[in-house]
Amino acid sequence: RLWFVKQDSMQAFYMPFEAIAGEAKPFYLGGSLPRGGYLVEIVTWSLDSGSGMDDKLAFFSSQGEFLIYGGTDPADATKWELESMFFISAPIGNSPTCELGGDIILLTRNGVIPLSSVVKGEASIAVSNSALSKRISRTLNRIVNSRFYTPNWEISNVPVLQAIVVNIPATSDEPARQYVMNSLTGAWTRFTMPMRCTGLSGGKLYFGTTDGRVCLYGGVTRDDVKRDGTGGEEIICSMFSAYNYFGDPTTNKHFKLVRPIFQALKPPGYKLRLNVDYDIAALGGNPPAPGPEGDQYLWNAINSLWDQAFWASHGTTYFPWTGVTGLGFCAALLMKVNSSETANFAALEVVFEAGGSI
Numbered sequence: 001r002l003w004f005v006k007q008d009s010m011q012a013f014y015m016p017f018e019a020i021a022g023e024a025k026p027f028y029l030g031g032s033l034p035r036g037g038y039l040v041e042i043v044t045w046s047l048d049s050g051s052g053m054d055d056k057l058a059f060f061s062s063q064g065e066f067l068i069y070g071g072t073d074p075a076d077a078t079k080w081e082l083e084s085m086f087f088i089s090a091p092i093g094n095s096p097t098c099e100l101g102g103d104i105i106l107l108t109r110n111g112v113i114p115l116s117s118v119v120k121g122e123a124s125i126a127v128s129n130s131a132l133s134k135r136i137s138r139t140l141n142r143i144v145n146s147r148f149y150t151p152n153w154e155i156s157n158v159p160v161l162q163a164i165v166v167n168i169p170a171t172s173d174e175p176a177r178q179y180v181m182n183s184l185t186g187a188w189t190r191f192t193m194p195m196r197c198t199g200l201s202g203g204k205l206y207f208g209t210t211d212g213r214v215c216l217y218g219g220v221t222r223d224d225v226k227r228d229g230t231g232g233e234e235i236i237c238s239m240f241s242a243y244n245y246f247g248d249p250t251t252n253k254h255f256k257l258v259r260p261i262f263q264a265l266k267p268p269g270y271k272l273r274l275n276v277d278y279d280i281a282a283l284g285g286n287p288p289a290p291g292p293e294g295d296q297y298l299w300n301a302i303n304s305l306w307d308q309a310f311w312a313s314h315g316t317t318y319f320p321w322t323g324v325t326g327l328g329f330c331a332a333l334l335m336k337v338n339s340s341e342t343a344n345f346a347a348l349e350v351v352f353e354a355g356g357s358i
Contacts, residue, residue: 029059040096269339
């Protein structure tokens, strides 16, 4: 069935079975939402990641209440019933849910929470521990508290990125930003693209901007390239690692060399520095351009001649030593990378001279 939400109300509408036209019948939920508010979204939720008779219909309210219905015919009380009701936390934006496998991911004031952790009946502290956003909880909570009422918040599952994207819209003082979770590892990063809304078409990610443009994510080696292939800017990646005591928190260390290990088709341009003892000073400037391509060639490329070129499947490993300075008990790596091809940062090696214990 097709279901609809009437804006700013507790009323939903549904169409006849398998119909795309005809009369939409009302379905009232006001009596089942004691905290008031209005309906935000309707989602389907499966107990087994399939599409069998165990699929449920869930209604999400603006006050954080979640109603789960089961059955086949909303017009027949013997074939349709309210199975459970949960109070989670107020949703953010008009698109506060997305699917991930058979689960539903909720964007709430308490973070990014899978519906399955709520349905288990866990206590609120356990739900917070199950939140997908617990690694960035302080950062996300600070943004939510200051920009909660900004419209057009959105969460989406982007398979082409293997990621969950939380889009935080721009304000008069702040640009748009995105917090992106790798759906395989749970690791988070941050994008700063001018997204207002997102959509998938043909397996590709498109997004609209505040100034009326429609942009395509990926597929080029420069940012903001026009459809005719002109223009564009270098794409710079930044990272700030966690602080590390290198196995001995009581010993002062004199840091001397760092070796980042990259896997890429050509050596990426990079710039790095070590911060010591929880210094949070930023790394200024941009890295140099990437180096020239080596003696490896890609399939179906113009300069790749059969029986002459050396075929590369995964690129080459680059591990240059770089001199650094720093004196402290712990250190963290700041690095900016410029690469015109996909480059993987695989590992980091650090050379230091240990002092005496204090």
